[in-house]
Amino acid sequence: MSVSSLGYLGLSVSDTGAWTRFACDVLGLMPAAEEGKLRIDSREWRIALHEGSEDDIAYAGFEVASPRALDDLEAKLASAGRPVKRGDDALCKERGVAQLVVTEDPGGLAVELFCGQMDRGNVPFASPVGVTGFHTGDQGLGHIVLAAPEIDAVRSFYVDLLGFRLSDHISMGPVVLEFYHCNPRHHTIALLPAPLPKRMHHMMLEVERFDDVGFAHDRCQEAGVPISTTLGKHTNDQMVSFYVKTPSGFDLEYGFGGIAVDDATWSIGRYDKTSIWGHKPG
Ligand SMILES: [Fe+2]
Numbered sequence: 001m002s003v004s005s006l007g008y009l010g011l012s013v014s015d016t017g018a019w020t021r022f023a024c025d026v027l028g029l030m031p032a033a034e035e036g037k038l039r040i041d042s043r044e045w046r047i048a049l050h051e052g053s054e055d056d057i058a059y060a061g062f063e064v065a066s067p068r069a070l071d072d073l074e075a076k077l078a079s080a081g082r083p084v085k086r087g088d089d090a091l092c093k094e095r096g097v098a099q100l101v102v103t104e105d106p107g108g109l110a111v112e113l114f115c116g117q118m119d120r121g122n123v124p125f126a127s128p129v130g131v132t133g134f135h136t137g138d139q140g141l142g143h144i145v146l147a148a149p150e151i152d153a154v155r156s157f158y159v160d161l162l163g164f165r166l167s168d169h170i171s172m173g174p175v176v177l178e179f180y181h182c183n184p185r186h187h188t189i190a191l192l193p194a195p196l197p198k199r200m201h202h203m204m205l206e207v208e209r210f211d212d213v214g215f216a217h218d219r220c221q222e223a224g225v226p227i228s229t230t231l232g233k234h235t236n237d238q239m240v241s242f243y244v245k246t247p248s249g250f251d252l253e254y255g256f257g258g259i260a261v262d263d264a265t266w267s268i269g270r271y272d273k274t275s276i277w278g279h280k281p282g
Contacts, residue, residue, distance in 0.1 A: 002163025005140025012052030028131030232278025
């Protein structure tokens with residue numbers, strides 16, 4: 001039993017106005033019907049901006065295939081001693097999902113497991129700046145890379161309880177990054193076993209067309225948004241991407257062309273570089 005994808009993200013941000021402008025005018029996300037929520041596809045929303053001082057990830061919502069699968073995961077978490085709480089009607093309505101279980105990873109991040117997120121296919125995704133589309137579907141909204149100084153406990157939570165599978169490792173000197181998948185997306189989460197100022201190292205959104213990476217890069221430069229790393233291609237997922245600094249200070253990777261993992265044939269890789277080329281300090 002495994003979660004099926006990263007369904008949504010909640011961010012605690014100190015300047016929701018700046019974030020909304022960055023997300024919509026620079027990255028090309030679409031404002032959702034409800035203020036403070038953002039769309040990247042037909043789902044009612046994928047990213048929620050909550051006013052707060054943390055400027056960090058507030059919660060991660062992982063989709064589960066069915067109510068039965070949610071029951072099974074809830075039981076597994078409870079028997080492993082993790083805190084579990086059923087989301088009440090108000091929380092399910094706020095998240096736009098049929099059912100929800102709230103837990104916490106051993107690093108203290110709120111993790112929500114849900115099924116049945118509202119779809120708004122009747123109001124097609126339309127990027128305000130013309131992004132053709134974001135790559136979601138069975139690969140979910142993208143990926144997140146989290147600081148995980150308590151690596152053994154955090155790894156065990158995602159692998160043994162939520163069902164993530166190892167994709168590969170990248171050694172960065174003494175620090176070994178671990179990349180995990182729960183669907184064909186090469187990694188939905190990666191764990192960086194070191195303390196960082198924020199739990200969120202970066203989040204990644206993937207577009208359907210390479211030109212949309214270039215157009216976004218142009219918009220970042222025109223808007224004066226700091227580019228954290230130049231365009232580059234990653235060794236492991238082969239994503240061609242660049243990184244920008246979000247108004248919250250953590251990075252957002254904007255990419256195209258990540259490879260898909262097939263569990264039937266996949267064997268784990270090992271690298272000592274994050275990038276084949278590029279991804280230099282911006
Ligand atoms: Fe990434």
